[in-house]
Amino acid sequence: MATCDDCRLPIERSLSTEKKRVLCDPCSSLHDLDSSIRMRPVERGDLELLLAWRSNPEIYRHFRVQDEPLNWDEHVEWYESRSDNRYDFLIRYEKRRIGVVSIDADDEVGIYLGDFSAHGHGVATAALEWICNRFADRTPLTAEIHENNEPSKNLFKRCGFEKSATDGDWVQYIYES
Numbered sequence: 001m002a003t004c005d006d007c008r009l010p011i012e013r014s015l016s017t018e019k020k021r022v023l024c025d026p027c028s029s030l031h032d033l034d035s036s037i038r039m040r041p042v043e044r045g046d047l048e049l050l051l052a053w054r055s056n057p058e059i060y061r062h063f064r065v066q067d068e069p070l071n072w073d074e075h076v077e078w079y080e081s082r083s084d085n086r087y088d089f090l091i092r093y094e095k096r097r098i099g100v101v102s103i104d105a106d107d108e109v110g111i112y113l114g115d116f117s118a119h120g121h122g123v124a125t126a127a128l129e130w131i132c133n134r135f136a137d138r139t140p141l142t143a144e145i146h147e148n149n150e151p152s153k154n155l156f157k158r159c160g161f162e163k164s165a166t167d168g169d170w171v172q173y174i175y176e177s
């Protein structure tokens, strides 16, 4: 089966070509929206950058499962033992690596832009719309966001997520395609 040159996921339906590249429909739509935004799987060579981003308290304070900087060995162990149903994508913007968008084995979606210079340009919106589109076959997708995290709540609502429940200070959102 053919794979997309950007996200490297299988292409099951119609093919779109841009120059000599073969893109899946969601990557092709993203390119039509903004050709400076591209998605590809996180690779081993990205782990140092991900460690730096995720060790920034301005990033990890928004994560429920992390309350201190990451440890390198545990970070590598996490990367190497990920479930087959989990996908982590590097968000590239203007040819720079600026963040990550993920879907885990329970269909929960997460996103962060570690490069703060990329905030406020709509890149996270495009990346979140892209992953919802790419994994439409796994809906409903979910997200869990701290009630004080206004940029993230705005982002997920903009992309069609709706509030479904609360658990203390955490708000659960659901996306149905």
Ligand SMILES: CC(C)(COP(=O)(O)OP(=O)(O)OC[C@H]1O[C@@H](n2cnc3c(N)ncnc32)[C@H](O)[C@@H]1OP(=O)(O)O)[C@@H](O)C(=O)NCCC(=O)NCCS
Pocket: 058, 059, 062, 063, 110, 111, 112, 113, 114, 118, 119, 120, 121, 122, 123, 124, 125, 126, 143, 144, 145, 146, 149, 151, 152, 154, 155
């Ligand atoms: C959550 C996070 C990814 C959102 O980033 P962001 O820069 O606000 O999102 P976008 O890149 O889509 O930019 C949206 C902003 O740019 C503006 N914008 C400019 N051009 C835009 C465009 N073409 N499309 C959409 N929005 C655009 C929007 O109005 C919006 O600003 P507003 O919220 O003041 O209205 C970022 O704040 C982050 O990484 N936070 C830390 C980690 C985190 O909280 N992750 C989520 C955990 S659940």
